[in-house]
Amino acid sequence: MAFQTPVTVEEILTSIHRKEYLLPAIQREFVWSADQIRWLVDSLMRGYPIGSFLLWKVKPDTVANYTFYDFLTHYHERDNPYATKATVPNGSGVTAVLDGQQRLTALNIAIYGSHAEKRKYAWWSSPDAFPKKRLYLNLLDDADPDEMGLRYDVRFLTAAEAAPEDGQPDQWYPIGAILNLANAGPALNGELANRGIDLNDVSPYQRLYDLYEAVRTRKPINYFLEKAQDSDKVLDIFVRVNSGGTTLSYSDLLLSMATNQWQQLDAREEVRQLVQELNTGGTRAFSFSKDVVLKTALMVAGVDLRFKVSNFTAGNMRKVEDAWSTTRAAMIKAASLLDLFGFTNRTLTAASVVVPLAYYLARRGLPDSYLTSSADARDRLAVRQWVTRSLVKRGIWGSGLDTLLLRLRQAIDAHGGDSFPAAEIEKEMTTLGKTLAFEPTEIDELLELKYASQRTFPVLALLYPGLDLSKEFHEDHIFPRSRFTRKRLQGAGIDDDLVDDYRAAVDLLPNLQLLGGVPNAEKHAKMPAEWLAQAFATDAERQTYLNENDLRDLSLDLKDFLAFFEERKQRMRKRLSSVLGVA
Template sequence: MGYMPQTTVADTLLRVQKQELILPAIQREYVWRPGQIIRLFDSLMRGYPIGGFLSWKVEPATAAQFRFYGFMKNYNELSNRHNPVADLAPGQPATAVLDGQQRLTSLNIGLRGSFAQRRKWGRYSDAGAYPETRLFLHAGREAEHNDDGLVYDFRFFSDAALESIDVAERPYWFPVSKIYDARTQFEAFQLASSQGLGNDEAVVERLGKLWHVVHVEPLVNMFEETEQDIERVLDIFIRVNSGGTVLSYSDLLLSIATAQWKERDAREAVHGLVDRLNAVGQGFSFSKDLVLKSGLMLTDVNDISFKVKNFTSENMAVLDDQWDRVGDSLELAVGLLSDFGLSDATLTADSVVIPIAYYLHRREATQKYREAPSETGDREAIRKWVLRSLVASGIWGSGLDSLLRDLRDVIKLHGAESFPEEELERRMAARGKSLHPTPDRVDELLSRTYGGRSTFALLAVLFPHVDTRNVHHVDHVFPAALLSRKALRSAGLDDAAVERIEAKRDQLANLQLLEGLVNIAKSDKDPESWSRTQYPDPVAHDAYRARNRLPDLPTSVHEFEEFFDARRGLLSRALGEALGVVDSQSGD
């Protein structure tokens, strides 16, 4: 390992352009934002160091075992977030960047490419909400006062934004790419002349300085690793990247899978599946770690932990061959979670999807499973188990790999025809992960509040009649607006009563699940008035109260505490029945 001769930014980007410098698949994708790119260019202009770079000289025999990617040039948050595959010729060596990808990519985008991110308030799926912007330098003055302490005024502009600039000011904005394209400093000066600013010394000086730091100053210091031992390289990579966004080991293992798959690009397949899963229903935030773990689980790899020894060519060949089915099973499982009313906002443990996907995979279930009348009971068994596991304490935390292997064994033995809810619960209890809470735990659950991630699952357990395939909101039975400190004092309540009611207002006993449109229409009416309007028929009104375990409904804030205490008692009993409370002393 040793330092390579220092070189310029322009020469380095030429190597990027020729794919002489590439990225190993172990690299994370590009994550910098425009503000970070601007600060990098400001540092260049001010003569600040931009840090060293680490590369790995990969010999042809080693290169053949891995997949490599090119640097991002035209980033688009919607349609072009993934690096292009580098097409290396057989026998071609490679120089892969291990540290410095974000900086080199930012230089490449700023000097050669573009950046497109979603416009504020723009729709996520609307391509027009992602305007293409390019980096410009105002060569006539320094940057206005700013919190980042920037001296040079670099900005990203779309064509439309540039056209909206005052006509007198517009000539001072120069596209940075033109400076990169200028072969000599004289050509850079000619840019000023073309804008009628050739006699403006400040403009000429700034353009000349930018050309000089890009084309002349040897600012790129590359340290090169030449060893071909992959374990050593992975260790170096983790260590040098630990100061930034810490990489999970799955990032590294994905590189190995990518090199070993023959039928498809593992990186594209995994990222694509992650994107599809996260677009289901109201949206989720599953990670590639979960997808890789699911792949090991569903293909029956014995040890599903993230270790290099589990990513053998044999295991990866099986995963490659079964990938479409693995993806289908995961999408079906996530679809069920969405049907249960869950989303990123309410799913407190992503790992719950893995055993569900395994069960569906074993049964070779398709999307028809979600609607088939013959599977209604099976879906309800899954729903109950999922919700109860999300409400229980510590199920999906420590010892996850061991738990997943145990659940897989149970499904293999008992899940051929129906979801083995009882057998799974017994195995979980044997591991100290019981779904049956103690009375103290029930008291704690009843104190869950509005806005908590687990509150939806808890209400869904309590009210199984709710059809969660329709969008439901967690709603205050007695509107929160009527229980504000100001409203309570206006009602003549003393400070002690105000404090008590404020503490109870957002707790479970004052919450219910209402369909979105119904909740919006409910507004801030007192519970008794609203319910009589919504259910004018006495039988229907009584049925509404019974379904939602509601005692006599209050008509004013003065009746709230009596209502709260009565409903808390009803929910306590209902929760005990739904979860199967055990005596903490006897264990029964």
């Protein structure tokens, strides 16, 4: 390994765009935030060191043994978050980046590219949710001293945000445009003059000059070049140099090793596509990670579940690849089943629950018809009850996950050939100190759950299992929250001494129910008695609803809300205790 002559940012980015530098598959995805990119550019402009880089000179006869990726230039959180696979011409060598990918990608985006991340509260499906932004330098002002410790005001802005107001100087300078200036003297003055900026003020010139120096003159890119072609040595170097910063996870390494060792499939592309399918396919709305996918792949392949380098052998990777089609199909069915149970990314409190569920489906080789077949209804109910209980109970899917999954795999192998072995699974969980038995104090805790809490949906699903959760259901306030402002309660004649009690109780479980999406929209802010009178065609339907939701014979008058709340709470406690086996 030899230290090389430092180069400018412009020189190394030019080499990247000539595809002389590529990313090996053992690199993780780009994970830096927009603020991290701003911080890096600010550091460069201040002349601060940005760390050394490690490059690997890969000879033409070695290139064919590896998969390489191009650098990401235009980052889009939804549509283009990943680097694409590079095509290396036959007989060509490459220089692979072993350490420094995040910094170089950040510089590439800052100078050549753009950044588009979702606006807060915007819908993922909205075409306007991801505004395209480039990095700009404010020529007229420095950064607010309280913002991240930045000196230079560098921001990601849309073209509209960067445009000057009528009659005002054009103060936002696109960072990448610095590459177009002929020199650091007259060309800078000409640029400032064209933007209507007063040349008597030296500060704008200094800021633009500092940017020019940072990108085109100073040589902050210090790097070592490794020339060995031994893959084991290179992997060892890579693991060691990535022991700091945003640490490379073992799942990243596993995916990287699989990419190099799978014979027929591209592991990284397969996992990417599956993650997207799991999270957004059909009516699903989840946030499963590649870690969950890889853990399931190991489980289905029958190999050691732990993310340890010693498990990333060619033999294990061959088993994972051979079982991939089974893993993929089982995971999609498992995610679809969770969707049919009514779960979303908000209410699925532990993504790892999909791992044993997918393994069970794979172990039995169950077809897609399992999701809806009446013949499998009893089995699906057993699965749903176990999944829901494990999500409601604290501490099941936290520490000791690998040991838990191993025992679940053994229980399913031994007892899951014909049906879901809930009893045997719970027995194995109990031996690990992860019992699904509940104590009375836990029932009390569950009754204090609030609206939109992660566990609220599964608890309501346990309480009222007759709902067809394959349809859209919402958590709904029986007494509408909008009626519980202090002003409206006082206007309704509620004693001032009781107003705080009303407001404290309105969002708690005893005032909540699961209601279909359309009925919930129609109910809106109606009081319960008014809604009941309109929502059901017959009195028999109305009484069935009241019975099934623990509302029969309860007063639905706002003045009796606290009595309603306490009585329904007792009914829910009794029902929960029965469902969860608490004496």
